[in-house]
Amino acid sequence: MAAELIRIHPDNPEERKIRQVAECLRGGGLVIYPTDTIYGLGCDIHNAKAVEKVARIKGIKPDKSDFSFICYDLSHIADYAKVSNAGFKLMKKALPGPFTFVLWTSSKVPKLLNANKKTVGIRVPDNNIPRQIVRELGNPIITTSIRDDDEVIEYSTDPELIYEKFKNLVDIVIDGGYGGNVPSTIIDATDDTFEVIREGLGQIEMY
Incomplete structure (x- = not known):
C-alpha cells in the first residue's frame, strides 16, 4: 500500500496530524519528514523491526549504522547520551539548530543500535514538525538523510518528488514545504575539544 502524503504547516503543526504521525511511528511505521536542513527518514528508536527497515532502505546493517536521534530538547538528550x-x-547555545552532536551513549540507547557503537549523533532541529512528533511520541526518533540519485543535487528537496520515490517503502511522507540541500554541521562532543567532523549549515563559536 502506498504511503500517505500529509501536508503539515511548518510553523504551526496541526495537532491532529502530529498525533497521526506519532501513532504511525508507535506502530512500527516509517516516516519521512522535514528538518531545519534536509528531509529525513525515521522511525521509533525502540522498534527493532522499523530500525531494520530503515537500515535496509539505506543498504546497511542496523548495528553498522550511523543513525542519529532527533530529540525534543536538551532535557531529552541526557536520557540517551552523556554530556559534559x-x-x-x-x-x-546551538540548539534548536542545524547541528548534530556526537556524544557517548547511555545505557538507554536500544541494544540494536548500540551493539558495537559507543557514540550517538543527537539532533534538536529548528523545525516544529519533527520536534512536535517526538514530543507526542514520548521518545526520540531515528533520523537519516534522504539522498538524491542526481550527481549534482546531493539531497532531495521537493516533498512531492520524495513521495514519488519512497511511497512504496515508507508509511507517511510529510510535506512541510521545500527542504534545504545542505546537511547539519556535525560536532564531536565526546570530549571538550569540540571538533567539527563535517561542515554543514550550522556555524557557531565553540567557546
Missing part, C-alpha cells in the same frame, strides 16, 4: 558541562553549554 562544557558540552551542555555549547549545545544550549
